[in-house]
Every structure is written in C-alpha cells, then in structure tokens.
Amino acid sequence: MLQLATAISKSEIADNIYELVLKTALGKYTLRPGQFVHVRVSKSVEHVLRRPISISNIDKGNNEITITFRAEGPGTKKLAEIKEGETVDVLMPLGNGYNIESAKAGEHVLIVGGGIGVPPLYELSKQLHERGVKTTHVLGFNSRKDVFYEADFKAFGETYVATADGTYGTKGFVTDVIGEIGTGFDKFYACGPKVMLKVLDETMPMDGFISLEERMGCGFGVCYACVCDTKDGRQVKICTDGPVFEKGAVVL
Amino acid sequence: MMDKLQIKLPGLDLKNPIMPASGCFSFGEEFSHLYDLSELGAIMIKAATDELRPGNKTPRVAETSSGMLNAIGLQNPGVDHIIENELKFLEQYDVPVIANVAGTKIEDYVEVAEKISAAPNVSALELNISCPNVKEGGIQFGTDPETAYRLTAAVKEVSTKPVYVKLSPNVTNIVEMAKSVAKAADGISMINTLIGMRLNNSGRPILANTTGGLSGPAIKPVALNMVYQVRQALPDIPIIGMGGIATVDDVLDFISVGADAVAIGTMNFTNPYICKELIDELGKKTEEMNLNHIHDIKGRAFL
Numbered sequence: 001m002l003q004l005a006t007a008i009s010k011s012e013i014a015d016n017i018y019e020l021v022l023k024t025a026l027g028k029y030t031l032r033p034g035q036f037v038h039v040r041v042s043k044s045v046e047h048v049l050r051r052p053i054s055i056s057n058i059d060k061g062n063n064e065i066t067i068t069f070r071a072e073g074p075g076t077k078k079l080a081e082i083k084e085g086e087t088v089d090v091l092m093p094l095g096n097g098y099n100i101e102s103a104k105a106g107e108h109v110l111i112v113g114g115g116i117g118v119p120p121l122y123e124l125s126k127q128l129h130e131r132g133v134k135t136t137h138v139l140g141f142n143s144r145k146d147v148f149y150e151a152d153f154k155a156f157g158e159t160y161v162a163t164a165d166g167t168y169g170t171k172g173f174v175t176d177v178i179g180e181i182g183t184g185f186d187k188f189y190a191c192g193p194k195v196m197l198k199v200l201d202e203t204m205p206m207d208g209f210i211s212l213e214e215r216m217g218c219g220f221g222v223c224y225a226c227v228c229d230t231k232d233g234r235q236v237k238i239c240t241d242g243p244v245f246e247k248g249a250v251v252l
Numbered sequence: 253m254m255d256k257l258q259i260k261l262p263g264l265d266l267k268n269p270i271m272p273a274s275g276c277f278s279f280g281e282e283f284s285h286l287y288d289l290s291e292l293g294a295i296m297i298k299a300a301t302d303e304l305r306p307g308n309k310t311p312r313v314a315e316t317s318s319g320m321l322n323a324i325g326l327q328n329p330g331v332d333h334i335i336e337n338e339l340k341f342l343e344q345y346d347v348p349v350i351a352n353v354a355g356t357k358i359e360d361y362v363e364v365a366e367k368i369s370a371a372p373n374v375s376a377l378e379l380n381i382s383c384p385n386v387k388e389g390g391i392q393f394g395t396d397p398e399t400a401y402r403l404t405a406a407v408k409e410v411s412t413k414p415v416y417v418k419l420s421p422n423v424t425n426i427v428e429m430a431k432s433v434a435k436a437a438d439g440i441s442m443i444n445t446l447i448g449m450r451l452n453n454s455g456r457p458i459l460a461n462t463t464g465g466l467s468g469p470a471i472k473p474v475a476l477n478m479v480y481q482v483r484q485a486l487p488d489i490p491i492i493g494m495g496g497i498a499t500v501d502d503v504l505d506f507i508s509v510g511a512d513a514v515a516i517g518t519m520n521f522t523n524p525y526i527c528k529e530l531i532d533e534l535g536k537k538t539e540e541m542n543l544n545h546i547h548d549i550k551g552r553a554f555l
Contacts, residue, residue: 001286002525040522045469045498048522049315075315091524215311215458217322218521222278224298224327225313235306235327 001220005088008064010080014141014148016071017116018080019056022088026063031055032097033124034191034211034244037067038219040089041079050091051075052216052239054191056119056149057126065092068119068148094219095243098124098209103187105132110185111153112174112200114140114192120211121191122149129156136160136185138177140192144168175199188247198252208247214238256538256545257531259293259513261490262438263376263414264348266293266513269546270503270531273494273517274298274352274378274418275324279338280345283520287528289345296441296515297338299354299380302363304330309460314450319468319496320518321448323461326354326380331364339371348375350416358406361393366410376413379404379437382420382444394420394444397432404436414438416492419482421446421474430482430489439490441515442482443475468518472496476509480553483510498526500533510551 005024013019022037038050057066071080082088098120103109109128113121118139125135135157141147144167153159160177161169170177174196188208190200197210217223221240229251230236236250257268271294272283279297280289289295307327314321328334334351342349351368355361365377381393381400393403400417408415416439423429430440445465450458457463475495483491493511497503498519506514519526538546 002523045318045519045522047315048318048320048468048518049313050522215313217313217320218282218524220282220524222282223276223313223322223521224278224307224324225310225322227307227310227312227327229306 001091003090003092005090007082007084007086007088009084010082013068015145017068017146017148018071019066019068020079020082020088021064021066022090023062023064024090026058026060026065029093031058031060031065031093033058033100033127034097034120035093035095036120036243037065038091038094038216039067039079041075043089047075047078049075049217050219051079052094052219054120055093056122058123070116091219094239096241098189098211098244100124100127100131102207102209103128103131103133106134107186108134108136110178110183110188111135111137112178112188112190112192112196113137114174114196115142115146117190117192117196117211117213118149121189122152124189125153125156136181138162138174138181140164140174140196141168175203194252201247201252204247209244210247211243212238212245212250213243256543257535259547261512264294264350266348267291268293268531268534269507269513270527270534271296271350271492271513271515272520272527273515274350274380276517276520279334280342281338283524284345286524289342290347291531292347292527293513293531294348294350294375295342296350296352296378297334297342298328299326299352300328300331300334300364300368301326301354302331302360304328304333311458311460312464314458314464316448316450316466316468317470319466319470320521321450321459321464321466322445323459323464325461331367335368335371339373343373349373350376350378352378352380352418353407354380358403361403362406362410365407365415369411369413374413376438377407377411377415378441379407379415379417380444382418382422394429395423397428400429401432401435404433408436416441416490418442418444419478420444421471421478421495426478427481427485430486434486434489437489439492440482441492441494443471443478443495446471446474467496469496469498472502472505476505479506479511480509483551484554497530498522500530500537503530503534504537504549507546507550508553510553512547512550
C-alpha cells in the first residue's frame, strides 16, 4: 500500500490547480476511476497528515498516474513545490472508486464535476468511452481562471462549462446547464462540493453515483475522521466504504 | 538481541517497549495487512463504551504545525461487539492487548471494564479518563484527583486484569493526579491530547466540535516533562509514555525520563509502518549504544 513514486512532470493547468504525473509500479493493482492516493507532502513532521488526492489519469502501461489538486493550504502548496525527479511517498490505491460496469455499451450517461471534483471524472469518462458508453459532461467552476480539462473531456463527448461569475460558458451552476440540456440520460456520475452533490442527489431522476470529499486522517479506515451517515441509519467511512456512493445512499 | 528490549509490566509481557496508542490503530485489522501484529510490544485498542457511540459531527480532524487536532468523539461499536468481533480477530496474534475503557458515569466504566477484562486476550485495561472530546463527561474524571481515584478503585474491584490509567495533560498539577490514581492503579499511561482549536480563513472553527485534542510531535516536549515530573514523584509506578513520538530518539527520550514503555499515536497516520520501523531501529540502537537492556537508560535524565 505504501509506494514510493517519482515525480515525472508537474504543471499548473489553471489558477492554483496543479497536475502531477507520478511514476510507480502499478502492476499489482486493479485501479478504478474515482480512487485516490494519500500523499505525504514532505518528509518532515511539520505536516503529519497526508493529503487525499484523486487520481485523474491512469496509464498502466507506463506505470504512471496523474493526480490533480488545488494548492490551497500550506500542505498542498508544499506539494506544488515538488520538482521533477523527486520522490513522493503515497499510500495507494485507496477508496472504492466508480463501478464502470454500472453503465453498458450504448448507454448515454451524464458526468457532472464541480471545481476540484472534476479530476477523477476524467479517468472515469475515458474508461466509459473505451467501453462504448456515450458521455456528456457538465463542468462547473467559479471563474474563467479556474477552468481546466474542458478540451480533454470534449475528446470523449459533448462538454458544457458553467462559471459562477459568468466569465466563461454558462453563467451559474452545473444545475443551470442541466436545466437547459435536460435529464434524458441513463445514469449520472458526479464529484464536487457537497452542496452540488446534494442538489443532484435530490433532483436527478435517473440512477447515479456521487463521490464525496472530507478531511481525512489515516485514509485507510483507522481513525474514524471521515465518516458519514447512511439514509438507513448506519455510519460509513468515506475513505474505505467510499468515496463513491450510490445516489440516495448517504445523508448529505 | 531482542531480549534486550523485553519488558515485564503488570499483566504485560512485552517483546519490546513499543505499542500503538489507543485511537490511532483502530482494532488492528487494517494494519494486519501491512505487517505482522505479533511483532508489536502490545496493542492499545480503540476505546470501548457500554453502547455503540456514533461520535461527533465532521470535520473531525485538522492539521496544525507538526501536529493535528481530532474530535472523533469515541466512535465505537460498543463493548459487546468489540468482544465478539474485534477482539476475536486479534486472538490469532501473539500480542498483549490493552483495552481502552471509556464512559460518562462510574457505572459505565465499571460495566465495560468487567466485561472486557474477561476477554481471554485482553492483558490489561487502560482507563480513558482524559478524552477531551465528549461533552457529557469523561474528562471530569481526568481533572479531579479524588474522582479519578474513586473511579480507578471501582474499576479495580471488578477487573480481572491490571488497570492502567491514562492521564490528561489538561490539568494544573499532573503529579497530584498521578499520585491520586496510583493509590489504586497498577500503572499509568500518559499523556492524552491537549485541548486546542484551529480556525478557517473566515475566522470560524474548523472542527465541528469547535475544539479538539492536539497530538503529534508538537506536544512531545509537554509529554516528556510530564513523564519526568511523575517519575520523580512516583519512582516505582509503571509508566507507558506517549505524546508526539516520531523517531527512535524520541523513544529513547521517553525512557530517559523514566517511562517503562512507549506508545505511538499520530505518526501511525503519517507512516503506517512507524511502529514496526521503530522496533527495528530500537534494536539496532541498543546494540550501537552497547546496552545490556533498553532499561539501562531508564531515568538517566535524573542522573
């Protein structure tokens, strides 16, 4: 589970959004879209907690994964300082990931991402596309400077962008775009802020899957930091039981 | 080489003085996929209460400089479930289990202690009188010496295994607390977390519980001093020291101020292999230092 990876390349793809390509032996793993890595941002004990970051692209043949994160606090800012060739200590792969068998070839699904929730959906869309599933994407960001991966998603299917301040694409939220294009899809897959997931969870008429975010301690089920309640009265851990849950399963 | 690390404490035959601290290792199952749990000195399992506890609202953790705050709220499936499932799982390992017991009233502690001390693979109890994150009680047992003594004495009456009491650092006089519980306890573990808080960029507390327990390397100097003080006042009481241990030198420091054994908490999250690594490094260190036994340096800070 503990892997040492080498940083192959790093790039800032939007305002404070970084893409880090890591090389590490992937042979023994079955990786699923929606899984995450728990990254130690430095060797010192200044940062005792790892940072959970989604895998946005898997290149098994080359033993490479891409992680995409926002440099927001001191920990992720330190991670953004990593230079090519440096070693990165990761726990992986963590979490359940999306069940791609849930969509069949020929089906048309809606993929909805908000902000830093967008990255894991790229690998998901890629794998669904490879399985012959048609994908339409709706991506929401705060502003034009925050937009990323639009062209990458376009390669797989129709892609709409909404910005909260209207500086790019549709002015408003992902729900405003969905209001225009309708909900005539077989399934939906979403990752983003809890408010966005809550609205989708309550209003989407079709089956779907949402991926949650929470502050984590250990990342592998030990510390009980990232729990949430299920609608049938149980408690689940986002790190090991999730982060992906079926529509309607958890209390948001 | 390894017999240089062996330690005998009430109820505990430790292969080495290193064990994971309660709450940082769950009930061991997750770590059993990473290394052989039988290599550990002991395992301090997550706190058990009489009934299932759902814990606090999230966010429950926040990082701080060289440390972290937690306010989990003693989430656990309840003592009966723990005895039937989590402890059963641990039976396959040759390792002493120290069961952490928590509650809100004396009767809760007594009930849990009576049940869990009867489990065959529980070697000792650790009374959690110092959890800062449960509003309706617990902590008052950890801040008033007389109440702490009465609780310890009540648990001792029903427990079939030795009882260690985990002290809170959130007190005016740690020595007074230690002396009081030592009248009834078989040993002391110290320290639990220090109460702290962290705000977000909007000036609001990050933790849903507002405050949490500070742990990690940031608290090591506080822990070290408290063990030092208590050891001077109580030369013979067994002490399991903890608080921010991250390296083998930290382990040596705690033994130097008089701890018999040590527990590793937060660093299990930073590096899940930390306990195993420290055991290996401590073995090498005793060789390098030409010690006959790791306890040759116990209390050397006083000399």
